[in-house]
Amino acid sequence: MPSFPLSAKETFRIHSGTTNVRRPRRESRINFRLMMAKNRHRSPREIPEIPFAAPAGTPAGIEVMPLAELRRRVSEDTLARPQRPDFHHLLTLTAGELRHVVDFNGHALRPGSWLWVRPGQVHQWGDLARAEGTLILFQQDVLDPGTATAARVDDPHAPVVTTPAAADAEAVTMAAEHLSREFQALGHLPLDIHMAALRHLLAVLLLRLAHLTVPADSPAPEPDETYLRFRDAVERHFTATRRVEDYAHMLGYSGRTLARATLAGAGLSAKEFIDRRVVLEAKRLLAHGDETAAQISDHLGFITASQFSKYFIQRTGRSPIDFRKGIRGLVTDVTPGQAEQGRNDQKG
Structure with missing residues (x-):
């Protein structure tokens, strides 16, 4: 069975693949952030x-x-x-x-x-x-x-x-x-x-x-290349930088070009797009891992735990610790149907 551990005796083969990432020229500060992100140690007790x-x-x-x-x-x-x-x-x-x-x-x-x-x-x-x-x-x-x-x-x-x-x-x-x-x-x-x-x-x-x-009055245009490149860059580097300017530089676009492309492709500003990805990863680690808020802060590229806490509160209305306390009961003690109904459901 490929997707689930069946017993404590099962040994899963961990395949650690590498991804060849095209590396355009960047300012030295971006290179430094990416190097620091790669060198961070992950906790051995994270989401399986x-x-x-x-x-x-x-x-x-x-x-x-x-x-x-x-x-x-x-x-x-x-x-x-x-x-x-x-x-x-x-x-x-x-x-x-x-x-x-x-x-x-x-x-x-x-x-x-x-x-x-x-x-x-x-x-x-x-x-x-x-x-x-x-x-x-x-x-x-x-x-x-x-x-x-x-x-x-x-x-x-x-x-x-x-x-x-x-x-x-x-x-x-x-x-x-x-x-x-x-x-x-x-x-x-x-x-x-x-x-x-x-x-x-x-x-x-x-x-x-x-x-x-899709209904004729609800067109779904194909995302353009600018948005797709930005989306993929955020997925690779969101723990290294949260600055729109850094992504614009590494992709060779202006900030305004990224802003227009992200609004058209995702309905969000470029900055909000980045922030949502960072917050999602923070929630995953808080809910399902055992890292402290300080360790998660470091994992996500924040300078201090207090900076991470302020960032998280501004975007969720709750502190990281309060979020963890609230979600642990939801995740472990109740059925998934009691979670918030997903807003991504697409119905035709």
Whole structure:
């Protein structure tokens, strides 16, 4: 089972990949901040990061299973714990209902809706007893780069839950069913042909989900390159700098250009976009880790713990310690459905 520790005896293989980051020229102060961010030591007791490990005898990088199989393999207590997988979770229900928490937002799933949890997002399962459906787990590198880009698989700001309109629902359901049947047909084709078929079928499903029909009066323009580059730079460097000017410099744009692109692409100012990413990571660490506020402050690139505390209070209305005390009960003692209903749900 690639996504969840089954017992204390299980040993997960931790795959530590490296990312080749193109490094444009920057001012020395930006280089210094990035170096300092890389050299910070992470606490050994943080949110569990779960790597993908395909079951023996199955194609690498992808697994498809019914929720009944998930219930059989993994205990309810294990599923209820917050986890941060390094691979994608795609889930749809065929019957019943399920509540799921992703980054502090509760989402109610019903038949016909789709949940997409991307790598790096922290999620928790609700009660699976009354839910039936299909779970698709995959690593991004099973897709070719063109498909990954077109399907927006690396967009951390994409909606977590979507409900296809009637015009799309049948096609999406058929794509998922075809993918599931092909996965179960292991051995009917040579392994390389079987894997190629799985990649293509997964691509069809993801492209369908990424480009659902929208009402004519609600156009959804494609994000432009400036916004996408800024979004990716923030994801890489938000622990090193929170200054719009630094991102503008490293990307070769003016601050005004970034401001216009971010407003068009995300509906936010560039500064608010950066701040939301920093606050989200702070919340993840406060809720699910054991680091002190001072350690989190250092991890996120603040000079002092008091600077971090002031920053957090200004943007959330609560101190880091008050947030941790309040959220710990929510995360560990109640069902995910009692979390705040996610605002990212996209309904067609």
